[in-house]
Amino acid sequence: MTATTGTDDGRGGRGGEDDRAELARLLPPATGFDLPPGRHEHHRERLMNQIDHDTAAASGRDRAPARPRLLRPSFLAPVTALALAGALVAGYTAQSGGEGSVRAGGGTSSASERAGDAQPVALVLDRISDAAAKSEAGPVRDDQFVYVRSQIQYGDLTSGTLVTTPLAEREDWYAQKPGPQMQLGLSREDGETLPINPELGDTEGTAPGIGRPTYRWLAALPTDPRKLLDHITALTPKPEDQEHAQAVFDEIGHLVGFKMMPPETAAALYKAAALIPGVTEAPNAVDAVGRKGVGIARVDTHNSWRSEWVFDPETLVYLGSRSFLTADTAYGKKGALLSADAVVKRAVVDKAGVRPQD
Structure with a gap:
């Protein structure tokens, strides 16, 4: 996952792109389970809107609080950032007919x-x-x-x-x-x-x-x-x-x-x-x-x-x-x-x- 540093967004902060870059930098490398591509849209939008909300709320402050380093179960890697919005969600797949x-x-x-x-x-x-x-x-x-x-x-x-x-x-x-x-x-x-x-x-x-x-x-x-x-x-x-x-x-x-x-x-x-x-x-x-x-x-x-x-x-x-x-x-x-x-x-x-x- 790559992230690009953004420019000033006119709200007194550096904008959502810096937040995305910072988020990508803080997350450790993913291992284990992964969500299949295309199943992340809804959860990603919740995260991005939360980042925009946090950025707007932080505008005008001298210094924004540091983001914590996130430790996560490996199979939730693509949506682990949702911890910032208070949720962790397991991936898409389907139920088996195995015993139990x-x-x-x-x-x-x-x-x-x-x-x-x-x-x-x-x-x-x-x-x-x-x-x-x-x-x-x-x-x-x-x-x-x-x-x-x-x-x-x-x-x-x-x-x-x-x-x-x-x-x-x-x-x-x-x-x-x-x-x-x-x-x-x-x-x-x-x-x-x-x-x-x-x-x-x-x-x-x-x-x-x-x-x-x-x-x-x-x-x-x-x-x-x-x-x-x-x-x-x-x-x-x-x-x-x-x-x-x-x-x-x-x-x-x-x-x-x-x-x-x-x-x-x-x-x-x-x-x-x-x-x-x-x-x-x-x-x-x-x-x-x-x-x-x-x-x-x-x-x-x-x-x-x-x-x-x-x-x-x-x-x-x-x-x-x-x-x-x-x-x-x-x-x-x-x-x-x-x-x-x-x-x-x-x-x-x-x-x-x-x-x-x-």
């Missing part, structure tokens, strides 16, 4: 129960790919926004132990403008609407790409599954202490779950996922709101978590995902929920902050 894993509603399921009707994952993903190819999603103009309403949960470490937050509604409006942008859209959660800002260090704005996958960028991806997988793998950063294959799997999950793209691109992404080592089917999966469906999963054995995508059993439309620990760790016990989400609605709108008509 958490179901919606608090129940558990055994490995034998979920594995009983498993099929070769390539066949399942081929069916999901065929369904995606028949979708009527898009196109999306450069001046429009992709709207996503979802239900989400996170693993909160504020207390020092992993505690799952209550289910909450979130809305996102993703801008599709070409070229680097300083505002990437809007995000609304708990009644608070915040801008989606560029990644830390992107002082010139964020261009379309793996970190900002616009419809136009997604439409330009190769549709040959092997070439597409190689391309996404090359674009996905290698976490310092996580399986790269897991990061790629989670990246594809984010793209198909929370973005809008041409049907042929979505179909190719599912076939590309079938080529990732370790991907399996997870029958009887459930999303954050308890909808049951067909699951596609992968276990990161290095970090003891399992990611699971959930699809409608009839239409094979993406429903959501779950994440949980597959072994006891310093952060929680086996089966502890790391995160869950359920996509309620996706649509195209002409203005950020405006909901689509149902």
